[in-house]
Amino acid sequence: MSQKKYTSIDKRLITEGSRIDFDLFLTNETKTAMSLFLQSDSAVDGNAKVKLREVEMLYVSEEDIPRYKEYVGHHLQSIAQNSDMPTEQKGRIVYEKAAEVLDSMFKNPESLENIKNVQPVVDNFISIILHDDCAIKSLMKITAHDYYTHTHSINVSVYTLSFGSFLGIEGKDLEALGMAAILHDLGKSKVDYEIINKNGKLSDDEFTQMKKHPALGHEIALKLGITDVRILSGIRHHHEKIEGGGYPDNLKGDQISQFARIIGICDVFDALSTKRSYKDPMSSFESLSLMKQQMVGHLDMDMVRKFIKMLRK
């Protein structure tokens, strides 16, 4: 082997018909030398496309890794739609990109540039979920188990999209539901960092600050040009309670939109089943039991039963 270092890559991440801006290598049979398979600035078509289907393993030199990662980021849609790739693997790639996008979004929530990157993340999760009836099972293996606001937002959008699809919501409606879910806690970007990350119970004063996040999120969404009332209500009303007493608008029953009720359930489920510095995670079974037995006036129980049905499937 030469002095240069190489990393093996999954050839299914190289999209047919695309253009690469990094060199792709192969090893010889004895794995003692690397040879150039496709040069940077080439298209993956014609002969290269045929050869790509035949090779087993491809390599990228370490100096080209950043360019390769950027390429994968640009071709997520074809990766998410690739029926040859297992759901869990596609999910990990899309989840990793989603974490990057959401991290930027929370650091700079009013950036029009950042919000443009959120929609493709939602679309990619939808492609994965629609392609596999049991996608939720694979996706649950990759949802982050430690709680951070941005990964919580992704987890909630994964549960919400799966649940929405299970309830028969589709097309543009499912896209809107996914946007509402992924943005539901965006207002937390305007709440003090110390309160968001506090190790333990919040004081009354801190809780008053925390309770502002749905209305703050709604305000940011309006500034970002979001006009779909279903998305706006999903963000503003995900902490309302079926019997009243929730915040910020103290709504009741049917006054709480379908999107807000779905997101409310997925939000509670993720909060219970992830680890916080002050509590251990609950298993899915324990989380669902608690939701069913102790949150009767809080969540829409008819929907909770359907959510349990989806996870049992």
Ligand SMILES: [Fe+2]
């Ligand atoms: Fe929230």
